[in-house]
Amino acid sequence: MSPVYDRVALIGLGLIASSMAHAMRRWGLAGEIVGTARTAETRAIAREDGLCDRVTETAAEAVQGADLVVLCVPVGAMGAIAAEIGPHLAPGATVSDVGSVKRAVIDAVAPHLPDHVHFVPAHPLAGTEHSGPRAGFAELFKNRWCLIVPAEGSDIQAVARLRRLWEGMGANVDEMDADHHDLVLAVTSHTPHLIAYTMVGVADDLRRVTNSEVIKYSAAGFRDFTRIAASDPTMWRDVFLNNKDATLEILGRFTEELFALQRAIRTGDGDLLHAYFTRTRAIRRSIIEAGQDTSAPDFGRAATPAGETQPKQAARS
Numbered sequence: 001m002s003p004v005y006d007r008v009a010l011i012g013l014g015l016i017a018s019s020m021a022h023a024m025r026r027w028g029l030a031g032e033i034v035g036t037a038r039t040a041e042t043r044a045i046a047r048e049d050g051l052c053d054r055v056t057e058t059a060a061e062a063v064q065g066a067d068l069v070v071l072c073v074p075v076g077a078m079g080a081i082a083a084e085i086g087p088h089l090a091p092g093a094t095v096s097d098v099g100s101v102k103r104a105v106i107d108a109v110a111p112h113l114p115d116h117v118h119f120v121p122a123h124p125l126a127g128t129e130h131s132g133p134r135a136g137f138a139e140l141f142k143n144r145w146c147l148i149v150p151a152e153g154s155d156i157q158a159v160a161r162l163r164r165l166w167e168g169m170g171a172n173v174d175e176m177d178a179d180h181h182d183l184v185l186a187v188t189s190h191t192p193h194l195i196a197y198t199m200v201g202v203a204d205d206l207r208r209v210t211n212s213e214v215i216k217y218s219a220a221g222f223r224d225f226t227r228i229a230a231s232d233p234t235m236w237r238d239v240f241l242n243n244k245d246a247t248l249e250i251l252g253r254f255t256e257e258l259f260a261l262q263r264a265i266r267t268g269d270g271d272l273l274h275a276y277f278t279r280t281r282a283i284r285r286s287i288i289e290a291g292q293d294t295s296a297p298d299f300g301r302a303a304t305p306a307g308e309t310q311p312k313q314a315a316r317s
């Protein structure tokens with residue numbers, strides 16, 4: 001495949017950026033990959049592993065001459081990065097990002113970009129609970145969705161080119177409006193993460209009462225909550241602070257449903273519980289039919305010889 005971009009600059013070198021670097025290399029999508037990260041430690045790892053063709057000390061250096069710049073830092077850090085790179089962007093370059101929230105990122109980044117660049121925000125719905133430059137792998141985006149959220153007035157050619165890059169990395173691409181994106185993700189990712197964090201917090205409080213039995217006898221339901229609740233604290237803090245309205249809206253609805261189920265349990269309304277669980281079971285089936293998860297028992301975990309479990313590739317955000 002011929003490169004989609006001559007020079008791609010990755011700002012931030014964590015799970016998503018390192019997966020992009022592996023994928024772009026594997027499928028020959030970028031002529032040159034330049035990367036940078038905030039800490040000397042991450043930059044040193046990237047150099048040692050040969051993650052990029054070049055690793056620069058600063059974001060300003062990394063973006064020089066790049067025809068695609070991708071911001072791969074936590075959502076709350078995007079505005080400051082945009083302010084730093086703005087004066088150094090090449091005319092005609094595309095600036096994109098992979099942030100899990102779109103409206104707040106657009107509002108924070110757009111004012112810092114010069115008129116001579118194209119801003120095309122995006123969000124790959126793929127991730128694991130691992131982070132950092134060594135967490136990435138080339139197949140992360142395979143058969144996962146990447147939502148492109150063109151900012152107002154985004155250039156059609158620039159959007160089409162970015163779409164080719166994501167499709168080249170194996171993703172299915174759709175376009176979506178920023179506010180709608182934030183509401184959909186509040187339902188499918190952000191609120192479920194908050195619930196997982198809460199459940200694991202409750203279990204942690206209880207652990208003191210049960211002498212660690214919560215950990216020892218941890219069953220599938222709780223184990224899956226802990227996997228989600230092990231996700232990067234900075235990333236998720238920023239997601240909630242930057243998708244406040246949609247998350248609060250969904251949490252409100254969640255609380256109402258929870259109270260309804262709580263009352264059904266108290267009043268012994270088995271019919272209500274059965275009907276509810278039948279409806280939710282059908283949703284699981286439709287996710288499997290859509291190819292977004294497997295029907296393998298134990299949530300598709302593959303046991304390794306050491307008895308460990310592989311990180312599960314999940315549609316995340």
Ligand code: NAP
Pocket residue numbers: 011012013014015016017037038039040042043072073074075077098099100101123124125126127128129130131132133135232235316317
């Ligand atoms: P990650 O593995 O934790 O890596 C984050 C990177 O950002 C690191 O290179 C880090 O640099 C840098 N960084 C952190 N704070 C910074 C700051 N204040 N200023 C400048 N750089 C900073 O994160 P990730 O999972 O790749 O997530 C990156 C972006 O992708 C986030 O916006 C997230 O919302 C989005 N996303 C994540 C997932 C997921 O499941 N993980 C899925 C889709 C989209 P150092 O290593 O030097 O500290």
